[in-house]
Amino acid sequence: MTGTGVGPELIRLDGVDAGYGRNVVLHHVHFHVHEDQFTGIVGPSGAGKTTLLRLLLTTLKPMSGTVHRRPGLRIAYVPQLETVNWNFPVTVEECVLMSRTGRRLPWAATSEKAEAAAVLERLGIGDLAHRHIRELSGGQQQRMFLARALIRRPQLMLMDEPTSGIDVSTRHDVLHLLADLHEDGVAIVLTTHDLNGMAAHLPHLVCVNHGVIASGSPAEVITPDVLEKTFGARMEVLEHLGMRVVVDEAPSHDGRI
Amino acid sequence: MTEGSDVLATLTDPLAYAFFQKGLLVATNSGALLGLIGVYVVLRGMSYLGHGLSHSIFGGFAASQLFAAQFYVVGAGLWGIVSALAITQVAKRSRLGADAAIGVISTASFALGVALFAKFGTSGPSFDNALFGSILGISTGQIVAILAVSVLCVAFIVLAYRPLLFSTFDPDVAQVSGIRVVWVEAGLMVVLSLAILATLTVIGVTLVAAMLVIPAVIARMLTDAFGRMLVLSTIIGAVCGLVGMYLSYFAGVPSGTMIVLVGAALFVIVLAITRGRGLRRSAGLDAHVEEFTPAATA
Numbered sequence: 001m002t003g004t005g006v007g008p009e010l011i012r013l014d015g016v017d018a019g020y021g022r023n024v025v026l027h028h029v030h031f032h033v034h035e036d037q038f039t040g041i042v043g044p045s046g047a048g049k050t051t052l053l054r055l056l057l058t059t060l061k062p063m064s065g066t067v068h069r070r071p072g073l074r075i076a077y078v079p080q081l082e083t084v085n086w087n088f089p090v091t092v093e094e095c096v097l098m099s100r101t102g103r104r105l106p107w108a109a110t111s112e113k114a115e116a117a118a119v120l121e122r123l124g125i126g127d128l129a130h131r132h133i134r135e136l137s138g139g140q141q142q143r144m145f146l147a148r149a150l151i152r153r154p155q156l157m158l159m160d161e162p163t164s165g166i167d168v169s170t171r172h173d174v175l176h177l178l179a180d181l182h183e184d185g186v187a188i189v190l191t192t193h194d195l196n197g198m199a200a201h202l203p204h205l206v207c208v209n210h211g212v213i214a215s216g217s218p219a220e221v222i223t224p225d226v227l228e229k230t231f232g233a234r235m236e237v238l239e240h241l242g243m244r245v246v247v248d249e250a251p252s253h254d255g256r257i
Numbered sequence: 258m259t260e261g262s263d264v265l266a267t268l269t270d271p272l273a274y275a276f277f278q279k280g281l282l283v284a285t286n287s288g289a290l291l292g293l294i295g296v297y298v299v300l301r302g303m304s305y306l307g308h309g310l311s312h313s314i315f316g317g318f319a320a321s322q323l324f325a326a327q328f329y330v331v332g333a334g335l336w337g338i339v340s341a342l343a344i345t346q347v348a349k350r351s352r353l354g355a356d357a358a359i360g361v362i363s364t365a366s367f368a369l370g371v372a373l374f375a376k377f378g379t380s381g382p383s384f385d386n387a388l389f390g391s392i393l394g395i396s397t398g399q400i401v402a403i404l405a406v407s408v409l410c411v412a413f414i415v416l417a418y419r420p421l422l423f424s425t426f427d428p429d430v431a432q433v434s435g436i437r438v439v440w441v442e443a444g445l446m447v448v449l450s451l452a453i454l455a456t457l458t459v460i461g462v463t464l465v466a467a468m469l470v471i472p473a474v475i476a477r478m479l480t481d482a483f484g485r486m487l488v489l490s491t492i493i494g495a496v497c498g499l500v501g502m503y504l505s506y507f508a509g510v511p512s513g514t515m516i517v518l519v520g521a522a523l524f525v526i527v528l529a530i531t532r533g534r535g536l537r538r539s540a541g542l543d544a545h546v547e548e549f550t551p552a553a554t555a
Contacts, residue, residue, distance in 0.1 A: 089486045090483045101436055105415065
């Protein structure tokens with residue numbers, strides 16, 4: 001799988017303008033999501049990354065243009081860790097099973113518990129099922145939300161800043177996990193502001209700044225010109241071990257590049 | 258007579274009176290019902306809504322007695338449901354926060370109730386009884402009403418358990434996951450209004466909100482699991498109702514006050530036992546992150 005989107009189409013945005021009230025955030029967007037896609041949406045704050053995510057989730061209606069979504073498409077959404085009330089009284093297992101809304105009884109069926117245990121085990125947090133959500137580390141919390149998403153057996157998973165607020169080694173773990181899920185046939189679209197730690201590792205990127213500036217592989221998209229159009233600042237791009245590394249051209253006062 | 262049988266006699270003597278039997282049944286049921294619904298009220302940061310709704314219903318109570326005395330319970334119930342939905346909609350659709358919407362709608366309704374009581378009097382419960390609760394004069398109809406409301410609330414919470422939990426914990430992701438959050442919230446508002454209405458006569462307008470909050474907060478201090486919190490809060494509410502009703506009988510004070518004081522005493526005891534652990538659990542209980550990033554930002 002290439003992750004760049006050549007399989008059957010799941011969602012198509014054609015000529016979409018979108019925003020809030022009279023404020024148009026995204027102009028004339030064409031964007032397709034395919035079955036084998038693994039895409040990162042990158043751009044500065046306020047550029048419309050999350051608005052694009054909302055269009056894909058269909059929680060935001062376009063001001064103009066059309067959004068086509070394959071009938072019966074199963075989407076799962078993984079929110080930012082920062083938006084969650086971690087003091088809420090819920091265990092990991094309860095959190096995972098809450099997205100199984102079909103059951104009409106409060107207690108989980110044995111088969112559901114087994115399924116939740118299997119998903120948690122697969123994500124490496126099988127022994128934490130009965131812990132309170134606040135007792136988990138950032139990476140474990142992210143895995144728990146992945147488990148809640150996966151138990152819905154999604155065809156498409158949308159994630160908002162999945163590596164925000166977690167450390168470097170956990171970020172690598174999450175990246176590998178997402179790559180495995182993608183290999184298993186789940187299409188993934190995520191937003192990220194982390195160019196080196198996240199975006200450069202993905203097979204397909206879309207640069208957004210009030211519209212789609214460019215899309216393609218990191219080699220095609222992570223260039224000084226595209227980055228300047230996207231972020232409004234000149235950045236240097238280096239090649240390191242076959243990967244693109246973005247360096248801010250203006251050195252900061254503490255000597256970092 | 259032994260000391261034990263003295264205590265037993267003290268507890269069983271009041272049961273000889275029919276009014277106390279009814280009062281005990283209604284108070285225990287009221288405590289359990291408010292404890293159950295209170296979990297959602299507290300976790301959704303709606304404590305102030307419970308307070309506002311009880312005051313709104315008081316207005317409806319007074320107005321309904323004036324215009325259709327025999328149907329005043331139905332009138333007050335409708336008034337409460339309409340108030341709850343109005344508060345929710347005003348808070349969502351305008352720039353006013355929920356607290357401002359509650360402040361305007363419920364206090365205006367309460368003021369109307371006080372004015373109507375003062376001008377025209379009442380054929381139902383007295384003004385003081387409506388405010389602070391009374392164990393006197395509980396009719397069989399009221400017992401049937403509170404049992405019916407309890408069955409309805411339990412049925413709603415059982416049948417909508419996961420949608421309710423999901424939309425309380427993470428409303429925006431719940432919406433994306435196919436849950437009709439608006440309908441779940443509307444259903445919760447209806448059962449909350451009915452629960453307040455059904456328990457108003459025994460707990461009192463001014464004290465209902467406390468019984469929506471105290472059992473749930475105590476339960477939260479004791480557990481980290483949602484399912485257990487629901488069960489514990491219901492039991493704690495029932496215990497407060499039962500013990501409070503006895504104390505009310507012996508002390509000769511309004512039932513609502515004693516029920517709330519028992520709840521407050523339990524809170525202090527649990528706080529002392531659990532120390533910092535309980536406080537840490539209940540800190541930021543309603544810390545809802547209102548902004549779902551997709552909705553609020555670009």
